Amino acid sequence: MIFASDYFKQRFGHKMYKASISLDVTCPNRDGTRGTGGCIFCSAGGSGEFSEAPGNVAFQIDAAIERVRGKAGEDAGYIAYFQSFTNTYCAAEYLDGVLSQAASHPKVEAVSIATRPDCLPDNIVEIISKYSSKIPVFVELGLQTFRDDTAERINRCYKTEEYAQAVDVLHGIGVNVITHIIFGLPGETEEDMLNTVRYAASCGTDGVKFTCLYVLKGTPLETMWREGKVEVLDREEYFEIVGRALELLPEETVVHRLTGDGPKSLLLAPMWTADKRQVVNYINRRFRR
Numbered sequence: 001m002i003f004a005s006d007y008f009k010q011r012f013g014h015k016m017y018k019a020s021i022s023l024d025v026t027c028p029n030r031d032g033t034r035g036t037g038g039c040i041f042c043s044a045g046g047s048g049e050f051s052e053a054p055g056n057v058a059f060q061i062d063a064a065i066e067r068v069r070g071k072a073g074e075d076a077g078y079i080a081y082f083q084s085f086t087n088t089y090c091a092a093e094y095l096d097g098v099l100s101q102a103a104s105h106p107k108v109e110a111v112s113i114a115t116r117p118d119c120l121p122d123n124i125v126e127i128i129s130k131y132s133s134k135i136p137v138f139v140e141l142g143l144q145t146f147r148d149d150t151a152e153r154i155n156r157c158y159k160t161e162e163y164a165q166a167v168d169v170l171h172g173i174g175v176n177v178i179t180h181i182i183f184g185l186p187g188e189t190e191e192d193m194l195n196t197v198r199y200a201a202s203c204g205t206d207g208v209k210f211t212c213l214y215v216l217k218g219t220p221l222e223t224m225w226r227e228g229k230v231e232v233l234d235r236e237e238y239f240e241i242v243g244r245a246l247e248l249l250p251e252e253t254v255v256h257r258l259t260g261d262g263p264k265s266l267l268l269a270p271m272w273t274a275d276k277r278q279v280v281n282y283i284n285r286r287f288r289r
């Protein structure tokens with residue numbers, strides 16, 4: 001495996017930063033098409049609390065670049081990151097328009113689209129394919145677990161085989177697939193979590209993003225956690241699993257994230273994830289040496 005920072009430097013010749021964008025979309029797991037209420041851990045913002053309110057894409061990219069300019073410097077490149085909710089759950093013309101705005105932004109060198117495997121109909125795949133011949137395109141799929149019974153417990157509302165099919169379709173159009181995996185989902189053993197990593201690798205995912213399950217205010221998970229039906233992982237437990245997961249990945253798999261951090265205003269547990277600086281220091285000590 002290779003860490004994303006090294007991969008991006010090799011591929012783009014410099015550091016890459018994400019410019020997060022919110023689109024005017026929702027999710028089929030919220031509007032009743034596939035389910036209602038959303039995945040049990042998903043906040044009302046659809047995991048997009050770090051991006052701007054929906055609106056003009058170029059404006060959102062400029063605002064995101066402005067926020068990190070001091071840290072990034074003038075030589076950095078940017079990935080337009082369509083982050084919140086399900087960014088292919090829309091009309092093909094709308095996706096075409098927003099990708100066009102992102103791909104033509106002078107500072108944007110790649111785009112990354114977060115979505116669900118069951119939201120890639122032919123007309124959407126055609127649009128993604130059109131842009132993947134112009135600019136590197138990453139599609140981020142929220143797998144979370146390979147176990148269909150866990151998927152039911154967390155209200156994911158699609159079958160794991162749909163993920164495998166989506167990876168094949170995306171590879172067929174030259175898109176780089178990043179798979180989101182959560183460690184600590186209710187009812188899962190460590191072996192289950194590692195089997196999810198093995199499964200994603202066997203499907204040929206190009207990259208992974210790991211996160212520990214965290215509890216946000218206002219989610220169904222909050223109720224389960226308050227009722228004592230769910231426990232969260234402590235820092236040592238979590239990074240032990242991450243360490244084992246990294247050993248399972250093929251040499252060329254890119255690790256884009258070792259853990260996520262929920263919005264502080266909504267985070268209830270585990271609180272060790274709130275101290276981002278400490279987590280980064282810990283990761284650097286433990287994994288990067």
Ligand code: SF4
Pocket residue numbers: 027028029030037038039042043046047084085086116142156
């Ligand atoms: S599919 Fe994504 S946006 Fe939809 S409810 Fe689940 S985590 Fe939230």
